[in-house]
Amino acid sequence: MQVSFAEILRKLLMTYLFRIDEIFKTACFLGLKDCLDLASELYTKWMANTSTNEIPHSIKGSVYCYGIAEGGEKEWDFAWNYYNESDIEDHWELAFLNHGLSCTKEPWLLYRYLKDSMNSGSHNMLDVLLHMVKNDIGRHVAWDFLKENWHQINDINMKESNHFYEMLLPDLGSKATSELQFQELELFITTTMDESSRDNELEWLHAKKKARLEWINIVNTRITDWLQGNTLDSDF
Numbered sequence: 039m040q041v042s043f044a045e046i047l048r049k050l051l052m053t054y055l056f057r058i059d060e061i062f063k064t065a066c067f068l069g070l071k072d073c074l075d076l077a078s079e080l081y082t083k084w085m086a087n088t089s090t091n092e093i094p095h096s097i098k099g100s101v102y103c104y105g106i107a108e109g110g111e112k113e114w115d116f117a118w119n120y121y122n123e124s125d126i127e128d129h130w131e132l133a134f135l136n137h138g139l140s141c142t143k144e145p146w147l148l149y150r151y152l153k154d155s156m157n158s159g160s161h162n163m164l165d166v167l168l169h170m171v172k173n174d175i176g177r178h179v180a181w182d183f184l185k186e187n188w189h190q191i192n193d194i195n196m197k198e199s200n201h202f203y204e205m206l207l208p209d210l211g212s213k214a215t216s217e218l219q220f221q222e223l224e225l226f227i228t229t230t231m232d233e234s235s236r237d238n239e240l241e242w243l244h245a246k247k248k249a250r251l252e253w254i255n256i257v258n259t260r261i262t263d264w265l266q267g268n269t270l271d272s273d274f
Contacts, residue, residue, distance in 0.1 A: 063100040074108055081105025085116050088124075095130070102138030114142050118151070122158075136162075140169035140176055148179040156191060163191055164201055171209045181210060185222075188230055203231065203239060211246045215254055220247040 065073035080093045080101050093101045106113050120126075121135045139151050148170060155166045167184065170176035184191070184206070191202075207223065214220050220243065227239050 058096045059100055062097045066100060066104045074104055077101045077104035078108045081109070081113065085113070088120065099134040099137055102134045103141040106138050107141040107143055110144065111147065114139065114144070114147050118154075136165055137169045140166065141173065143175055145175060145179050148176050149183065152180065152183045156187065156194065163194065164205065167202075167206055168209065171206065171213070177210070177213055185226060192230075200235070203227075203235075207239065207243070211243060211250070214247070214250060217251070
C-alpha cells in the first residue's frame with residue numbers, strides 16, 4: 039500500500055510537535071527558570087484575554103500544567119471555571135485543562151478537584167485520578183481520596199470499575215516504595231474487588247512488590263556504598 043506524501047508530511051509534523059512539547063515539558067520539570075517563567079507568562083496572558091489564546095498548540099498542555107503549578111488558587115479557579123462554564127468542543131482543549139488542573143501543588147485544591155468532579159459528574163473520575171497519580175503530591179491525595187470514597191465512586195462509575203483497577207493499580211504499584219504501601223494496596227484489592235478477578239490482581243501485586251522492593255534495596259545500597267566511599271568521617 040502506497041502512502042501519500044500528505045500522510046508522510048502529517049506524520050513528520052506530528053513527530054516534530056511532539057518533540058517540541060517533550061523538550062518544553064522536560065525543561066519545566068527540571069525547574070529551568072526560563073521555562074517556568076514562560077509558562078506563567080503565557081498562561082497569565084490567556085487569563086487576561088480568553089478570546090485570544092496565543093499559547094502554541096504544541097506546548098499548550100505543558101503551559102496549562104506549569105502555569106497552574108507555578109500559580110495558586112486564582113490560576114486553578116480560572117481553569118476550573120473555564121472548563122465548566124465554556125462551551126468547549128475541542129477534545130484536546132478539554133484534555134489539556136483536565137491534566138492542568140491536576141498539576142497544582144496545593145493538596146487542598148487537588149482534593150477539591152476530586153470532590154467536585156465526583157459530585158458534579160462534569161469530569162471523568164478515572165481521567166482525573168490517572169492524571170493526579172502521575173505527580174508526587176497528587177498521588178498521595180488521589181490514593182487517600184480513592185480509599186475514602188471508593189463506594190461512591192464505584193456507584194457513579196460502576197460500568198468502569200474494572201478500568202479503575204486495570205489502569206490505576208499499575209500506576210500506584212509502580213510508585214510504591216515500602217512494604218506498608220503495598221499492604222495498603224493489597225487491602226484495597228481484597229476488600230473491594232470481586233473474587234473472580236481478585237486473585238489475578240493480588241498475584242500481579244505480589245510480583246510487583248518483590249521486583250520493586252528488590253530494586254529499591256539495590257539502589258539504596260549503591261547510594262550508601264558511594265557515600266561511604268566518598269564522604270570523609272562518614273557515619274553511613
